[in-house]
Amino acid sequence: xxxxxxxxxxxxxxxxxxxxxxxxxxxxxxxxxxxxxxxxxxxxxxxxxxxxxxxxxxxxxxxxxxxxxxxxxxxxxxxxxxxxxxxxxxxxxxxxxxxxxxxxxxxxxxxxxxxxxxxxxxxxxxxxxxxxxxxxxxxxxxxxxxxxxxxxxxxxxxxxxxxxxxxxxxxxxxxxxxxxxxxxxxxxxxxxxxxxxxxxxxxxxxxxxxxxxxxxxxxxxxxxxxxxxxxxxx
Amino acid sequence: xxxxxxxxxxxxxxxxxxxxxxxxxxxxxxxxxxxxxxxxxxxxxxxxxxxxxxxxxxxxxxxxxxxxxxxxxxxxxxxxxxxxxxxxxxxxxxxxxxxxxxxxxxxxxxxxxxxxxxxxxxxxxxxxxxxxxxxxxxxxxxxxxxxxxxxxxxxxxxxxxxxxxxxxxxxxxxxxxxxxxxxxxxxxxxxxxxxxxxxxxxxxxxxxxxxxxx
Ligand code: B12
Numbered sequence: 001x002x003x004x005x006x007x008x009x010x011x012x013x014x015x016x017x018x019x020x021x022x023x024x025x026x027x028x029x030x031x032x033x034x035x036x037x038x039x040x041x042x043x044x045x046x047x048x049x050x051x052x053x054x055x056x057x058x059x060x061x062x063x064x065x066x067x068x069x070x071x072x073x074x075x076x077x078x079x080x081x082x083x084x085x086x087x088x089x090x091x092x093x094x095x096x097x098x099x100x101x102x103x104x105x106x107x108x109x110x111x112x113x114x115x116x117x118x119x120x121x122x123x124x125x126x127x128x129x130x131x132x133x134x135x136x137x138x139x140x141x142x143x144x145x146x147x148x149x150x151x152x153x154x155x156x157x158x159x160x161x162x163x164x165x166x167x168x169x170x171x172x173x174x175x176x177x178x179x180x181x182x183x184x185x186x187x188x189x190x191x192x193x194x195x196x197x198x199x200x201x202x203x204x205x206x207x208x209x210x211x212x213x214x215x216x217x218x219x220x221x222x223x224x225x226x227x228x229x230x231x232x233x234x
Numbered sequence: 235x236x237x238x239x240x241x242x243x244x245x246x247x248x249x250x251x252x253x254x255x256x257x258x259x260x261x262x263x264x265x266x267x268x269x270x271x272x273x274x275x276x277x278x279x280x281x282x283x284x285x286x287x288x289x290x291x292x293x294x295x296x297x298x299x300x301x302x303x304x305x306x307x308x309x310x311x312x313x314x315x316x317x318x319x320x321x322x323x324x325x326x327x328x329x330x331x332x333x334x335x336x337x338x339x340x341x342x343x344x345x346x347x348x349x350x351x352x353x354x355x356x357x358x359x360x361x362x363x364x365x366x367x368x369x370x371x372x373x374x375x376x377x378x379x380x381x382x383x384x385x386x387x388x389x390x391x392x393x394x395x396x397x398x399x400x401x402x403x404x405x406x407x408x409x410x411x412x413x414x415x416x417x418x419x420x421x422x423x424x425x426x427x428x429x430x431x432x433x434x435x436x437x438x439x440x441x442x443x444x445x446x447x448x
Contacts, residue, residue, distance in 0.1 A: 070291065075382020078389055113360055115396040139396055140360060165319045165341045166354075194292065195323030 026059035029079025048094040105155035109137035116163035126213040172204040247283035259316035261286030292321035346435040399425040
């Protein structure tokens, strides 16, 4: 951090400048500054949902793009996610009170045998930021644990993550079990993780493969809208 | 002459330009391959390595290997790719098939050093973090720094919180390396386990290649 940055007094900035500054602070993983920025915007009567989408999700989208383009690596993403988490902790109770839009529900978890969770956590957080109710069931999930979670939370979307070539095939085991039980089509199934690709997603019968969190949010919104339209038409 | 580990990590290794068979390998395997080559007198095998740090960017491996094969194939009768899948999600295997070259079987080097079959049966080891000889030597360059722990030690538990032990899969008997591996485990807050694997399937795979007719 340069001296110049340290001299910036967030409360002196106008809204646009503050949001820009928050983008920078999120990029640099500065949790306290993000929390302060969130509180300032709230004190200026920004609705919590607007703070979340414009300042936090907006900033995190830039982080995601730069990770994808190889400009940022894992630690920067983790620090940014941490900072965003700080901001979200303030907003979450307020969002519940103010009746922010609920776009849909998602259960997300890493598959059995795999304990990579950074990407999965990021997707969960960005989905939450986009108005989804997210139940994160953690790492090393068996078929039984996925099924129990969708039974409990009744989400529109099931998300599975895998970072190992040896664990990606397990996604098919989950989907095949859902087909056997006749519940496959009750859910939108999204899959992701660095070694996966579009073709693999198709081959195992997922609804979509998403290469990053931003794509996951867009894809989820599209599919949920389609599902609702279908339900309305049928 | 084998360059130092830093060069193998960042730049790789150029072939000597001698021999009828070229191995295109990950820089992290250079020392092990040259040791096997010397042990077995495989003088006709030449070696070129891609930078080992591609490990952190598996989406770049397939293209880098393809470029290597295309660049060198005219000068050798046979090319063998000393990479496992390494997180390419099957793309490296598909590319090798397309190019008509073979590669090492298995998901990654931790698996083939242990022996792919034995590794697949270790399903009680999901919370293990593996280090090979190369990774012990290059722990700071491959783990500590890329994971940001030199600047942000507070990230350690976000990254390694789900892990319980560090398993050092030793290719060679080296007390100094063993001590260093133990120290790596301490730095990560993990229990330490030492396991001598030797060269595992790397040895058998290269031996099979060496028996190919000219
Ligand atoms: C960080 C990392 C680790 C960390 C994990 C920390 C953690 N808490 O997760 C540590 C260092 C501990 C680790 C351990 C291991 N790792 Co690792 N790891 C990586 C690395 C470098 C980055 C992964 C990452 O976190 N990326 C950052 C996030 C943001 O990106 P992402 O995960 O891709 O997620 C994005 C998208 O994929 C997508 N997405 C992800 N999940 C989902 C889910 C849904 C539903 C959707 C829609 C989208 C989506 O959106 C995300 C956000 O944009 C990769 C290499 C790489 N560059 O991918 C290797 C890599 C995945 N690891 C690998 C290996 C082999 C291991 C170990 C076995 C190594 C060892 N020495 O023991 C162990 C695994 C143990 C186990 N049982 O799981 C290999 C896998 C090789 C293979 N054949 O499969 C890789 C490819 C490295 C390599 N080339 O060898 N690893």
